[in-house]
Amino acid sequence: MDIHHFSFPTPIHFGPGARKLVAEHLRKAGSARPLVVTDKALAALPVLAEFRGQLGRLDVAVFDGVFGNPTASQVMAGAAAFKAHRADSVIGFGGGAALDVAKLVGVMAVHEGNVLEYVWDHPQVRPIVHPLPHFVALPTTSGTGSEVGRSSVVSEDDTHVKRVVFSPKLLAKAVFADPELTLGLPPAVTAATGMDALTHNIESYLSPAYHPLCDGIALEGVRIAARALPTAVKDPGNLAARGDMMMASMMGAIAFQKDLGAVHACAHALGAVCDLHHGLANALMIDTVLAWNHEAAPQKFDELAHVCGVAGGGAGVVPWLRQLKAEIGITGGLAQRGLTAQQLPRLVELAMADICHQTNPRPCTAADFERFFVAAM
Numbered sequence: 001m002d003i004h005h006f007s008f009p010t011p012i013h014f015g016p017g018a019r020k021l022v023a024e025h026l027r028k029a030g031s032a033r034p035l036v037v038t039d040k041a042l043a044a045l046p047v048l049a050e051f052r053g054q055l056g057r058l059d060v061a062v063f064d065g066v067f068g069n070p071t072a073s074q075v076m077a078g079a080a081a082f083k084a085h086r087a088d089s090v091i092g093f094g095g096g097a098a099l100d101v102a103k104l105v106g107v108m109a110v111h112e113g114n115v116l117e118y119v120w121d122h123p124q125v126r127p128i129v130h131p132l133p134h135f136v137a138l139p140t141t142s143g144t145g146s147e148v149g150r151s152s153v154v155s156e157d158d159t160h161v162k163r164v165v166f167s168p169k170l171l172a173k174a175v176f177a178d179p180e181l182t183l184g185l186p187p188a189v190t191a192a193t194g195m196d197a198l199t200h201n202i203e204s205y206l207s208p209a210y211h212p213l214c215d216g217i218a219l220e221g222v223r224i225a226a227r228a229l230p231t232a233v234k235d236p237g238n239l240a241a242r243g244d245m246m247m248a249s250m251m252g253a254i255a256f257q258k259d260l261g262a263v264h265a266c267a268h269a270l271g272a273v274c275d276l277h278h279g280l281a282n283a284l285m286i287d288t289v290l291a292w293n294h295e296a297a298p299q300k301f302d303e304l305a306h307v308c309g310v311a312g313g314g315a316g317v318v319p320w321l322r323q324l325k326a327e328i329g330i331t332g333g334l335a336q337r338g339l340t341a342q343q344l345p346r347l348v349e350l351a352m353a354d355i356c357h358q359t360n361p362r363p364c365t366a367a368d369f370e371r372f373f374v375a376a377m
Contacts, residue, residue, distance in 0.1 A: 008254065010148060011174045014247070016239060018178040019138055022091065023055045025174055029134050031089035033059045035082050037102035038093045039066040042140060047184060051093065051138070061085035063105070069162070069271055069278070070097040071155045075115045079108035082133070089134040092172070095193065096144030096278070099137050100152040103170045106132045115154060119163040128167050137172040140181045142232075142245035143193025143279045145200065145253025147175045160272040161350065177250065179243040187233045191328040194229040194245055196279030199286050200252030201225060202304065203261040206290075206297055207359040214258035221251030223307035226324075233328040259359035262351075263289045266372055269350035270334070273343055283330045284337070287321045288375045289360075294318070296362035335377045347373050 003015035013021055026034060034055070042048055043064035052060055063081040065074050082090065082105055090109075092102030104115050110130045111118070117126045137147035146152070151166040185193075201221035204214055228244035235241065266289065267281035276284075294301050294314060301314025310316040325331070339347075351357065351369040 009150070010171045012148070012177055012250070013174065014177040015243070016178060016180045018176040019051055019181060020054055022051075022136060022138070022176055023058060025136065026055075026058060026089060026134070029089070029173065031058070031134050033061075033085060033087050034089040034091050035078075035085055035087040035105070036060060036062045036091045036093050037066065037078055037098055037105055038062065038064050039095070039098045040064050041067075042094050042098070045184070047140070047181060048093065061087065066094065066098045066101045068097070068275055069155050069160070070101045070153065071157045072115050073157050074101050075104040075108055075154055078102070078105035082106075082109040087133065089136070092135065092137040092147070093140065095139070095141035096146040099139065099144070099146035100154060102137070103135065103146075103152040104154060104165060106135050107165070107170070109133055115165070116156065116163060118165045119154070120166045121163075128169050132169055135172050136174045136176065138176045138178065138181065139246065139249070141185060141189065141193040142182055142242070142249040143196035145197065145249045145251070147172060147177065147253075148250050149253045155272070160275065162268050162271060175250075177246050179239055179246045182242045182246060183237060183239070185236065187236065187329060190233050190236065190245075191229070191330055192277055192279035192283060193249070194225065194232060194279070194328070195283035195286070195325070195330065197245065197249040197252045198222065198225045198229065199263055199282040200256050200260070201248065202286070202290070203263055204252065204255040204258045205304070206293060206300055206361050207259045207261060208297075208361050209258050209359050211258040214255040217251050218255035218258075219303060219307050221248045221255060222304060224248040224251070226308040230324070230327050260356040261289070261293070261360035262357040262364050262369075262372070265351045265354035265357035265360075265364070266347075266369065268354050268356065269347045270339075272350050273346055274338060276337060280330070280337075283325060284334055285372065285376055287318050287325070288372050290321065291318045292368070292372070293361050300361075333377050334373065339373075339377060344370060344373055
């Protein structure tokens with residue numbers, strides 16, 4: 001595999017060994033004191049030590065305070081670490097949580113107040129007015145595609161409700177998408193993050209919003225992920241499959257500029273109520289919600305069946321998804337993850353309040369969401 005260079009929507013260096021290009025890129029950008037933002041688990045692994053060693057003479061500091069779903073307090077602690085290091089740039093190194101925090105560390109390093117004052121739906125939302133520190137992103141999972149996104153998800157510390165900061169200014173100055181960084185992912189993480197990427201592509205394609213550019217990207221992203229995900233889970237050292245999943249992940253994040261749907265509304269609620277991994281939450285909900293959506297977009301389901309190689313047309317998509325989940329080890333439902341009937345009212349409330357379902361192909365009521373969660377138990 002070669003390294004390929006393209007811009008969509010930001011400069012991307014894609015291929016094995018792409019991480020080795022970061023030091024030269026930062027030097028050319030005039031950055032000398034980067035802060036690496038990563039998560040606690042990744043910081044303890046040799047892969048980070050190896051990457052840090054490749055940064056050569058740069059004066060590097062590491063903030064490893066990211067864990068679980070990203071929170072406002074993690075962002076503020078990262079911004080404090082940026083100032084303490086007198087950093088001039090941010091390197092996001094990790095999965096979606098680390099990359100989302102890294103984006104906002106750059107914002108809060110040069111802006112006042114609390115990061116939650118910058119979320120798009122705050123009643124007195126603060127604008128991002130100052131130039132942000134140079135930011136580059138290195139994904140170590142293939143799921144959220146946060147490395148190419150112009151938004152960042154951050155949870156409130158007390159309620160765990162997910163909030164979104166949105167601005168084109170959050171885009172990385174460069175992405176170094178190196179599939180070698182995903183070779184050490186355990187099968188369960190590969191499966192959950194891979195289902196996240198697949199869900200992004202599927203839901204963005206099914207959204208009724210008009211965006212043929214995103215539709216084309218989403219369909220190809222589905223085709224790539226459908227082929228590569230089982231191999232990446234079962235043969236974790238398969239670099240071609242890892243590269244395909246990294247590409248499908250970026251494609252999903254680019255495609256969902258078009259918007260998402262009710263699967264994500266459910267997943268966001270599950271993340272808030274029980275801190276469930278976002279990709280796993282999508283995986284546990286997708287077949288239930290898509291079975292309900294089929295009648296609203298039968299031709300699109302036929303197209304999904306075609307790119308996934310599913311026989312029998314669109315009616316075969318949901319059974320195929322269930323088979324795929326079983327094949328990659330995602331079994332059981334919400335009850336096996338600790339969800340109880342007593343949590344249903346809060347889940348429904350949060351799902352109804354989530355903006356994602358407004359672009360679901362079929363309008364959703366509170367009763368619909370209750371049925372989704374009950375069926376997924």
